[in-house]
Amino acid sequence: MGDMAMHYIWWIVALLLIGGEVLMPGYFMLWIGIAAAAMGIVMFALPDLGPLAQAVLFALFTFVSCFVYWKFVRPRLARVPSGNERLNRRGEQLIGQRFTLCDAIINGRGKARVGDGMWLVTGPDLPVGATVEVTGIDGTILRVKAVEVG
Structure with missing residues (x-):
């Protein structure tokens, strides 16, 4: 060349x-x-x-x-914020969202239906079917509080 x-x-x-x-x-x-x-x-x-x-x-x-x-x-x-700061931390994305308990919270532990799966939750004792709001996360356990549905 x-x-x-x-x-x-x-x-x-x-x-x-x-x-x-x-x-x-x-x-x-x-x-x-x-x-x-x-x-x-x-x-x-x-x-x-x-x-x-x-x-x-x-x-x-x-x-x-x-x-x-x-x-x-x-x-x-x-x-530049990407908007994906919590992309790989799914639990943090759930904070503030509401879900229904599929297992009662007894002695502070239960399960909530999240999408097509279930997550362990911790919070006040509540019956199956109660609506809860996620207030925080500890590892893979969601901290929740009761929500009055009305």
Whole structure:
């Protein structure tokens, strides 16, 4: 491949790095891929740039792109609430919701129907069929209080 097509090689490297980011996310390869894409643009504009100059410029672009990510993008991503803070903590998602007891709460322990399953609950003694509201969670046991249905 002649020197005139060197920019294509950089763009292929960029695509491979960015594709690698899709397969193994972590933001690292993405920014190096962006640096490789920038090198493709440089090589399109300056096709006679020598290998040493390319290597130095690529290293510089990589440093700058990673610095931009680390200094500006990463802090913003950390501040953006995803709304999924409790995604893997299902019990916490149940706080404030109401359910029906399928096993009476006796001596502080019972079971409530949650969706198509049952959860252990702790709270005041209540009969089967009573409506309870989840006030908290202890591991996999829901803390509940009685709710007057009226």
